[in-house]
Amino acid sequence: MADELFKALADATRRTILDELAQRSGQTLFEICARLSTRHDLGMSRQAVSQHLAVLEAAGLVETRREGRYKFHDLNTAPLEHIAERWTRPDDHQERRS
Amino acid sequence: MADELFKALADATRRTILDELAQRSGQTLFEICARLSTRHDLGMSRQAVSQHLAVLEAAGLVETRREGRYKFHDLNTAPLEHIAERWTRPDDHQERRS
DNA sequence: ACGTTAGGCAAGTAGAAACTTGCCTGTCAA
DNA sequence: TTGACAGGCAAGTTTCTACTTGCCTAACGT
Numbered sequence: 074m075a076d077e078l079f080k081a082l083a084d085a086t087r088r089t090i091l092d093e094l095a096q097r098s099g100q101t102l103f104e105i106c107a108r109l110s111t112r113h114d115l116g117m118s119r120q121a122v123s124q125h126l127a128v129l130e131a132a133g134l135v136e137t138r139r140e141g142r143y144k145f146h147d148l149n150t151a152p153l154e155h156i157a158e159r160w161t162r163p164d165d166h167q168e169r170r171s
Numbered sequence: 172m173a174d175e176l177f178k179a180l181a182d183a184t185r186r187t188i189l190d191e192l193a194q195r196s197g198q199t200l201f202e203i204c205a206r207l208s209t210r211h212d213l214g215m216s217r218q219a220v221s222q223h224l225a226v227l228e229a230a231g232l233v234e235t236r237r238e239g240r241y242k243f244h245d246l247n248t249a250p251l252e253h254i255a256e257r258w259t260r261p262d263d264h265q266e267r268r269s
Numbered sequence: 270a271c272g273t274t275a276g277g278c279a280a281g282t283a284g285a286a287a288c289t290t291g292c293c294t295g296t297c298a299a
Numbered sequence: 300t301t302g303a304c305a306g307g308c309a310a311g312t313t314t315c316t317a318c319t320t321g322c323c324t325a326a327c328g329t
Contacts, residue, residue: 076183083181085174095258102276121318142275142326153255160193161248200306219288221306240296240305
């Protein structure tokens with residue numbers, strides 16, 4: 074569960090996609106592809122971006138809604154909020170396996 | 172720079188090591204190895220743990236001090252504090268490449 | 270109806286991780 | 300000063316991950 078979040082954040086391209094959605098949420102796959110190509114120097118296939126979005130969605134960082142043939146991607150920052158607390162407030166995260 | 176931080180957090184074993192140091196900071200490599208073996212089910216070679224610690228240190232999450240033949244590892248949570256802000260306060264992180 | 274546009278589904282490949290094994294260096298205690 | 304202890308370095312292996320290529324489905328416009 075937390076694993077997918079950290080794995081999703083581990084890739085620089087995925088973090089750039091999050092940046093893109095932070096600036097303009099609700100973009101389609103093709104829009105994101107176009108913006109990554111122009112604004113950043115990421116020449117990547119549509120498939121690559123699609124797979125990245127799938128990883129981000131599995132981590133809960135991106136939510137999608139379909140409308141006709143369009144699929145819009147929205148940023149969800151909620152999973153990011155409590156990352157630090159795991160180690161800054163260690164009492165909350167002790168493993169209780171008794 | 173930020174890349175090393177997210178890469179460091181991507182691995183579950185490394186996050187467990189951070190948990191361990193959050194509970195008891197200042198442990199040596201052998202102490203961490205022993206505790207990972209007993210408290211968690213991670214049967215790993217000393218080398219593996221050592222390499223994980225190197226990654227965590229490169230990310231700034233662990234700081235070390237040598238005393239004689241002992242090397243103590245301390246947790247540093249500072250790099251964790253502002254992770255979420257990159258996307259929750261997007262204005263602060265726009266790429267300014269003129 | 271037909272071409273175009275938006276997106277999905279494998280299967281394959283190249284490179285990067287994680288982990289191991291073996292040996293080597295430095296520190297301390299007896 | 301010799302042996303045990305704490306740790307480091309350098310391969311090598313295997314597993315995972317990012318990316319590509321090729322084809323396929325669904326929705327829309329004309």
